[in-house]
Amino acid sequence: MKILQRNFYARNTEQVALELLGKILINGKTAGMIVEAEAYYGKNDPGSHAYRGITKRNEVMFGPPGFSYIYFCYGNHYLFNVVTEKPGIPGAVLVRALMPLEGIKIMQERRNTNKEKELCNGPGKLTQALGLSKLQNNINITKKPFCIADKGFNDFEIQRTTRIGIKQGADLKLRFYIKGNEYISKT
């Protein structure tokens, strides 16, 4: 198992999103395989937080790659992104769904459900299952206990579609998921 290093993230956001499929997101004793992700750019991407330039909230997106960008949404959810591109160039990949692998019991307690498919099949759900909140914002994820690792899962087909839940930039096909996987988010 190798932990993804900064050079993996310091590339084109779309490419990183694509290659994150099949990788393992780990936080402490909980872990899951990434089955769905979306790419977000800056200037030319109206769907991105970084579109209107740097602010207190999105400044992490402008910083060095390989850091977490976790923000609060809809009053009670946290969404997990990982920063991409070289420092100074905004970019991030939103992780939308995981297939639970380790610490499932812990996830069930945090999520208050025993249904395995309901643990991580949405961006707000997986942060709750892994115990991620704004406290984990802007953390270097190229080392344990909070990181993404490669376990060599690559036997799958990738589907590319438009992104979910945004109005601006809705035409861009920057959402990727593992075809036929039962743990991806709905719609």
Add this chain to the structure above:
DNA sequence: TCCCGGATGCCCT
């Protein structure tokens, strides 16, 4: 100050 969001869970069929 006000508006609204990169969503979820519940309750109903």
Add this chain to the structure above:
DNA sequence: GGGCATCCGGGAT
């Protein structure tokens, strides 16, 4: 499986 109320902080006015 689908419709709906609802969570509250950020960014624009």
